[in-house]
Amino acid sequence: MWNQNILTEKIGIRYPIIQAGMAGGITTPELVAAVSNAGGLGTLGAGYLKPEQTRESIQKIKQLTDNPFAVNLFTPETPEVNDTEIAQANEWLLPFREELHISEAPEVKEVQTAIFEQQIQIIIEERVPVCSFTFGIPSKAVLQQLKENHIIVMGTATTVTEAKANEYSGMDMVVMQGSEAGGHRGTFLSSFEDAMIGTMALIPQAADQVNIPLIAAGGISDGRGVLASFILGAQGAQMGTAFLSCFESGANTQHKQAVLNIEEDQLAITSAFSGKPARGIRNDFIKKMKKHEKHLPPYPIQNTLTKQIRSEAGKQNRTEWMSLWCGQNPRSCKSQSVNELITSIVSQIENMQK
């Protein structure tokens, strides 16, 4: 099964196991390199990184591994800035700021597109083997430039229609993100509710409709999920939460502990942290902001507004106000090294195939 796999052959990795490009400090160079060194594909979640941070992280990863790795970018979104909406959101966020002793609300600047373009140039200059995208498909020009530089491009889809759009755009492969996934929904063509398709249903339907390799994501935390993904029609599997809880991940200790102690029915999808629906552990922030959710500024504006709250909450050990992203299979996640996780997946699958 590891041989004659289109994904491992194309990327040049041993196992078709991908570590999701979780943004926000989780995917440290140490985590990315550990995954790639263990035979999988590590991914730097560069969505929130500045250009210079992106370059430094990539260079650090290259010092730590000679194996292929990926960088994940957020396809830019530039919603109109509505000052009234922002003022209202800041009013709702004030109680959290006060509790955390944050003196003022951040300024909202629009620079996302410029950062993205600089990141693309860095990825090309640094000869990053794989560039993956979330939140939509970038321009034809961007994809073409990457492909001309022999960089493998990988998209994200949450419906069959989005998978087809990725294929049509020229993506080499596409991550099919099932509704179980932790963190942000990658939906870009439907409403988020309509695109909450479970992995079990999403993979076979996409496999019958698109020809590029599919990577299953959502609810996969061990060898059972990885093997089931292949059976359903994927050529690879991507895991987020299972890597988040590993020793090498940069997720803070409270986040790791929360994931290791939570049950699958204590999560929620919320837009309160970023303006875009994402799955995490249901805490006080999510509960208190729920009634305002429909009136918050869109992503990435709300994300900017809550940035200090999230980081201060982390520093002050206040898990009730942190964004504790988590997928629906936390019970199968363990406190272990990346190498133990990948080795156990491989041996689990080899045992099941006997």
Next chain:
Amino acid sequence: MWNQNILTEKIGIRYPIIQAGMAGGITTPELVAAVSNAGGLGTLGAGYLKPEQTRESIQKIKQLTDNPFAVNLFTPETPEVNDTEIAQANEWLLPFREELHISEAPEVKEVQTAIFEQQIQIIIEERVPVCSFTFGIPSKAVLQQLKENHIIVMGTATTVTEAKANEYSGMDMVVMQGSEAGGHRGTFLSSFEDAMIGTMALIPQAADQVNIPLIAAGGISDGRGVLASFILGAQGAQMGTAFLSCFESGANTQHKQAVLNIEEDQLAITSAFSGKPARGIRNDFIKKMKKHEKHLPPYPIQNTLTKQIRSEAGKQNRTEWMSLWCGQNPRSCKSQSVNELITSIVSQIENMQK
């Protein structure tokens, strides 16, 4: 894989493939018997049947097959009747009644518990091999009586906690209903939102926590889903929509056609038809009633109020007001005989295992 399966051995069937007990005229004796004759376990969805109809259907099934089959019952719920709430719901339903020329609103009677107890007696008298339950766990007395009469009892769970509750109650096996499933959610301990766990995540977590055999349900429409279920830790797989679209099912032609032509992102979860969340094809009724959903009478009261609307809409070929239940994997469903469906699943699995 078909041998040494605890489910097939215990029930005495050839394949651990279960046809879901869809209520509302879909599970005709012909469908149930066809599934059991093909080596699976057919299920009469008796949730909405009167005692005499339940007996007649069981006797008809026994004429059509000598193989084991199941009867599915709804564990009774007796919410308080609130006349103001009912009057309000009837006002919202009036436009649909007028369009369909339904002259008056139905009377709401509370008889569910009495019917359920009579159905239990019929199941015992008719020596039905398997009795399955949805919407919660019946009383200890009921389960004990069935077990004393050598009837296998099967529960439904949508979270690991609900699976444990089923095991503790003495259920012989439990259907784990993932969020992909069509029709009503079986959730009985959590809020329905918290219990929307995808099959990919639900099965392995339940497999690690309970010891009774698990049956995976939700998003499974062909051999890929059935085999993936086993890999994830289930001992059997249950399918609804895939059987609904078969020749032998009693679903009306418009419903079957709608399922065969829909895409996975055109469905919705609605409480508008019955007062209990259920997944179906998003149509005019669901869209128009959405704003009232939180203020409708609970199940089964709302179900009684919409009964004529659903049945008249069916007779008048108005799919926009019918309850077109459908799971998230409609693209893998085909217009075929039950025997073709089961044979293709078996050969698909045997091919994948080579």
